[in-house]
Amino acid sequence: MFRKCRRLGYAWLVLNGVFYVLAPRLALKLTAKLWLLGFENVEELEPKNWYATSTRAAGVGMVAAGIAGLLLEREPAVADEEDTEDEPTEEMEDEDDEVTVETTD
Template sequence: MIRKLLSITYGWLVAEGAFAAIAPRWALAANARLTLSGFENVGELEPKEWYVDAARAAGVGMLAAGLVGLATERARGASGDADSPAESPVAIETRSEDEN
C-alpha cells in the first residue's frame, strides 16, 4: 500500500516539477489562484523575474527528485524485495536496543 502511494506521490512530483520547469509563470498563477482564493484581484498579481527563475529552478529540482524516487521504487519492485520488519528502521532500532 505504501509503495503504491510513494509511486503516486513521485509521479505527482514529476508532473508538478515539469509544469514549473516548462511554464513557471503559469505554475505560479495556478498556485496563486489556489492558495490565495480568499483574496480579491489575485489574477492581477505579477511575479518578479527573480521569483520566476526561482520557481523554474525549484521545478527542475522537483522533477529530478521525482524521477529518482520513481527509479528507486521501480528498482525495489524489480528486485522483489518485500518490506520485511527486519529491514525497517524501527525494527533495526528496536533490535539494537534489545541487544544492549
C-alpha cells in the same frame, strides 16, 4: 498499498516539476489563485523575473527528486532475489570460533 501511493506521489512530483519548468509564470498564477482563494484581485498579481526563474529551478529539483524516488521504488530483479537465498556464509559458520586478543604491556 503504501508503495503504490509513494509511486503516485513521485509521479505527481515529476509532472508538477515539468509544469514548473515549462511554464513557471502560469504555474505561479494558478498557485496564487489556490493559495489566495479568499482574497480579492489575485489575478492582478504578477511575479517578478527572479521569482519565475527560481520557480523554474525548483521545478528542475522536483523532476530530479521524483525520478530518483521512482528509481528507488523499482522492484528488484528476480535473478537478484534467487542469488540471495538463506545460505550460510563463512561469517555465519565461524560464529562458534574462539577469538583471542594479545595485549602487550
